[in-house]
Amino acid sequence: MKPCRVSWCTEPASGWGRHCDRHKAHDRRHGHPEQIAITKTMLAPYEKLVEGVKARNAASPAWVQLGAIWAEVVAEAKAEVDQFRRGGAMNKVSVMASKEIVRIGEEAEPWEVVRAALATAWMEADQPRLFRSDDAFRVQLCRRVRALVERNAGIWYDASGKRRRHYKELPRQVAVLIGHRLAVAFGPSGVALWRKEADKAEERKMRQARLTEALEELK
Ligand SMILES: [Zn+2]
Structure with missing residues (x-):
């Protein structure tokens, strides 16, 4: 054995x-035998960072553009589902992914989708070791976004009386593909936000080092 x-x-x-x-x-x-589940609680600090950037830059066109990117992802998915319904022979995994994206597009607040995707990409840039593989990252990204439309899912209580939510599982390949589409759409922006913040922290550290040096030189 x-x-x-x-x-x-x-x-x-x-x-x-x-x-x-x-x-x-x-x-x-x-998405990986040893991938830990990225929970809402784990993602929350990154969502807060994203909200912080948005609040400080409320007039930036970036937010409208990010919203438009999501609308485009949904529109492409809808076009694929429509083509499938008209009888086009298509990739089953891709159609399933598109159907789910259309559903998310209908049920979720667009900004919440954008924010969850940006936050997950930011988290991955900040803590790459949390994700065991590309597939694991994509599946976790898909799960965080799908969780936005699971609110009305059935609630049940496990043996210990803990409140649980039914979470209809998608086939692994479908989750990977949804995560891939989200990563293509929002990954670069999430990483850019992380880099900006990391640069600022680096600048603060250097400023402090220069100050410490200057203080040491004092007579
Ligand atoms: Zn085992």
Whole structure:
């Protein structure tokens, strides 16, 4: 019996696979057998940073442009779904991704989608080790954006009485593709926001170093 590929896992690999059942399921849900779920709480500080930049630059055309990018992602998805409905033979994964994007476009506040995507890209630039692979990043990005339209999903209580929400899983490939489209649309802007903030922190540090030096020179 082969052990699960996850080094600390004591379960046997299932079937011909490389991972145990639990890690296989985790890979399907999270994009990597060992990817931690990026929660709303974990993303919150980055969403706050994005809001901060927006508040300080309320008149910037960037926000309208980002909104337009999202509208374009939705419009492209809608065009694909329409073409599929007219009987076009198409890639099933891509159509499923487009249907989900159309649904998100209809149900979510556009700015909340943009903000979640920017914040996740910012988080990845800031803490790259939180994400185990490109797929894992894309799936987490997809999950954070999809969570915006899961609010009305069924609520249930687990054995310990903890409140849980039904979260309809998408096939892994579909989640990866949605995350990919979001990353193409918003990744560069999220990274640019992170870099700007990192530069400012670096500048503050240098200013402090120069001041410390000047103070040391005082007679
Ligand atoms: Zn395992």
